[in-house]
Amino acid sequence: MTNLELVLNMLAEASTTEVSRKENPKSFPHHRVVAQKGGSVAGVAKKKLEKETGRSVVGASNYLPKEKKTQIKNPYNTNFPH
Template sequence: LVAIDGKKYLTDCFSTENMFRVIQSIPSPKAEPFKLWLAKVGYQRIEEIDDPELAISRAMKTYLRKGCSKEWINQRLKSIEIRKELTDEWEKRGVKEGREFAILTNEITKAWTDMDVRSYKNLKGLKKENLRDNMTNLELVLNMLAEASTTEISNSKRPNNWVQNVDVVKKGGGVARKARNEIEKNTGKSVITSKNANNLRLK
């Protein structure tokens, strides 16, 4: 890694998962609070698997603590549901979770925003933050329209190879693009905005 003095030094780096493993292996009493926290988070995750409504409730509380409006939160939670329906559909069509999901998501985003995901995040000044967590209500609605349309088209067309799946997501994103163009035509302003979570919180 490059240090403050501009020189490069060999440095040990850990992923988040490996860092948690290191913490669990530390025998010092000082590590106990972290171990207890990890145990609590793990238990909550198991609870959410058994009862998905708990995950929704906790997500609601988390967004409220961040200062988000209830209207925005309801839109965001709905977007999670629609996203899940889309990824379930992709799995049926043989699309693999991870890289392939990301590629198709990128294609949907480009289809309705004219930007790839990275450019969209750059516009909003984001790095690792979730893009949807930083969308306005209208951006969320159009993104949901793009994903819901993709799900419906895929369910109807039943794509059975990669090229067909890419074609479907472009058509789904195109539905939202038409809606976006119509909104911008009638309002005279862009739907796509640089606003992020910091601007969207309740004052």
């Protein structure tokens, strides 16, 4: 994960928090709308940056070294590949 990916993730989270404070959602559907609005802010920033630089923000690298990764098993679906 690149530094730009981390920054855009932080922007999405911070934007969602601010929209949530403004709208004060009370139901799950409203929370979903708020999350989409917050994520959209980062999505627009990502697209604009990619257009300006001519390259993708998303990188092939992973933030964690291979030995630090953990596998999480899905307790609800045993057919899901782990």
